[in-house]
Amino acid sequence: MLPTLTPISDNTLWETLWAPYPDLYEEVLAHIGPEDIVLDIGAGDMRLAIPMAILARHVYALEIQSSLIESALQKDLPPRLTILHEDARTYPFPAGITTAVLLMRHCTHFRLYAEKLKALGCPKLITNARWRMGLEVIDLQAPRPLFDQISFGWYTCWCGSTGYKPGPVEELTEETFDNTHEVATCPNCSPSVRSEAR
Ligand SMILES: C[S@@+](CC[C@H](N)C(=O)[O-])C[C@H]1O[C@@H](n2cnc3c(N)ncnc32)[C@H](O)[C@@H]1O
Known part of the structure; x- marks a missing residue:
């Protein structure tokens, strides 16, 4: 018998579900260099944060779900990765971030994250949150017309x-x-x- 599926009507709930995007990881990694200090917003079980931390100077990975943090802590973690069990909406982002990564197609807090990053002087955001398919690299400091x-x-x-x-x-x-x-x-x-x- 097929299980009963409950429709998801709330985007906020969507955001807390874990839906990794393995088809995008290679593309993200191509944008990460040895001098980068990366903030991964909604890092899931760290499957992208780990290879990023091998390439970058440092990676901060924010994740709200305890079960994903627990499963990440079972892994062999690189020394340049800091896992933060925090809510990205309220947690003050670390200073010095050169590249932020937001892989979250149903993100309902894009402006909040973009404002926080811009205020810290972060130049670049790699995301699938706006077009909800593929990746874009956003210049966070560029002037924007109305x-x-x-x-x-x-x-x-x-x-x-x-x-x-x-x-x-x-x-x-x-x-x-x-x-x-x-x-x-x-x-x-x-x-x-x-x-x-x-
Ligand atoms: C669509 S999944 C993508 C996971 C990961 N970026 C990947 O591509 O493998 C989004 C992740 O963001 C996390 N998340 C959603 N809202 C969050 C918040 N406010 N603070 C921290 N993490 C959040 C979810 O728990 C989920 O693991």
Whole structure:
């Protein structure tokens, strides 16, 4: 008999489930160098944090679920890995991070994590949280225009949303279609964030 499946309607609950992304690890590792100090946000059982810690100067791996921390502690852990059993929403991120990794397709706290990292001067975030497929490397310190200030085309927002801002079809070229605008606000941002950003 098949088990009864309970539908998951809450994104926050999704985030606390463990769904590793083994197809992305090689790509992430290609961005990690020997000078990097890495913060892995939602590190699961450390299956990516461990190879990152072999390549990087240091890796801090944040994970909220006790069972995953326990299973990670059974492994042969490299010395340059610090495992933190903490909630990434409230835990103050360590200073000096050069690369953050957020593999969490159903992340509902993208803006919070991006703000915390930016405030610490972290230059780079590697993530699948916005497009929810594949990886992107985000320049966290780049200036971002408001939604109203971009013309038209694909956009990725500081809030974690993505979308397409419509515009005149006759002005659409391959170049404009391939270009993605990084914006500080978008129609999905909360009204308070939108008015604050003005
Ligand atoms: C989709 S899994 C990905 C795990 C890992 N990044 C990987 O690719 O193998 C997301 C992980 O983030 C953890 N997580 C979710 N919210 C968190 C939070 N607020 N603080 C720390 N970890 C969190 C979950 O427990 C889960 O292990």
